[in-house]
Amino acid sequence: MALRTVGNRLWLLQRNSLTPVSIQTLGLVKYKSTCPVEVSHLDHLVLTVKSVPDTVSFYTSVLGMEVITFKVCKLLSTGNRKALGFGQQKFNLHQLGQEFEPKAKRPTSGSADLCLITKTPLATVAAHLKVCGVEIEEGPVERSGAVGAITSLYFRDPDHNLIEVSNYNQ
Numbered sequence: 622m623a624l625r626t627v628g629n630r631l632w633l634l635q636r637n638s639l640t641p642v643s644i645q646t647l648g649l650v651k652y653k654s655t656c657p658v659e660v661s662h663l664d665h666l667v668l669t670v671k672s673v674p675d676t677v678s679f680y681t682s683v684l685g686m687e688v689i690t691f692k693v694c695k696l697l698s699t700g701n702r703k704a705l706g707f708g709q710q711k712f713n714l715h716q717l718g719q720e721f722e723p724k725a726k727r728p729t730s731g732s733a734d735l736c737l738i739t740k741t742p743l744a745t746v747a748a749h750l751k752v753c754g755v756e757i758e759e760g761p762v763e764r765s766g767a768v769g770a771i772t773s774l775y776f777r778d779p780d781h782n783l784i785e786v787s788n789y790n791q
Contacts, residue, residue, distance in 0.1 A: 665704070665711045668782070669728040673703050673714050675779045680705045680712070683753045684737070684786070707737070733782040736766070736773070738789065743774055746786055750776060758783075763790075 670676040680686040686705040702721070704711045715721060720728050739746060743761050750757055760774035764787065771787040778784055 663710055665713050667713045667715055667725070667728075668733060668780075669715045669717050669720060669725070669730050670780050671717050671730045672779065673716050676714055677703060677705065679779050683750065683755055684784075686712075731781040733780075734785075735782065736764075736771075736785040736787055738766070738771070738787055740788070743772060743786070743788055746774060750774070 668676065677688050681688055684707070686707045689704040689706045689711060691702050691704065702713065704713045715724065715728060717728065717730050747757060747761075755776050758775045758777065761772050762775075764771050764773045764785075766787060766789060768789070770790040772790060773785045773787040775783060775785050
């Protein structure tokens with residue numbers, strides 16, 4: 622009985638704090654919370670990797686990302702951290718076993734599943750992957766992206782993270 626009461630109260634709380642917003646072009650219904658925080662975009666994420674040099678080589682040669690070197694602490698001018706820049710985002714790289722604080726609770730290489738959007742036609746991407754010796758696991762296949770339908774290719778990076786490279790369908 623008490624569990625049912627708690628469940629009913631949670632349902633009322635959820636129902637009262639979420640407002641359905643129809644997105645006709647996608648055929649989806651999203652719920653907008655009354656939360657005062659509105660996240661606008663992703664700045665960076667951290668990839669824990671077995672080898673920073675191998676990861677830098679892969680992402681710069683295969684995906685055309687820019688290597689960024691920055692200091693751990695600007696006041697002390699220490700460190701030589703690496704990141705991979707693309708668009709207005711970046712992947713910060715942590716060497717497995719030598720992560721920077723604060724860090725994920727259980728940093729692990731090969732646990733990421735990332736979707737990257739490109740304007741480069743996927744046929745060009747596929748041909749480049751072949752030249753680079755990267756095996757396509759799946760694709761091209763139709764998927765659902767954050768703002769619409771996408772066509773995707775899937776492959777693995779040196780840590781076996783799943784990388785999805787996609788075009789938005791016009």
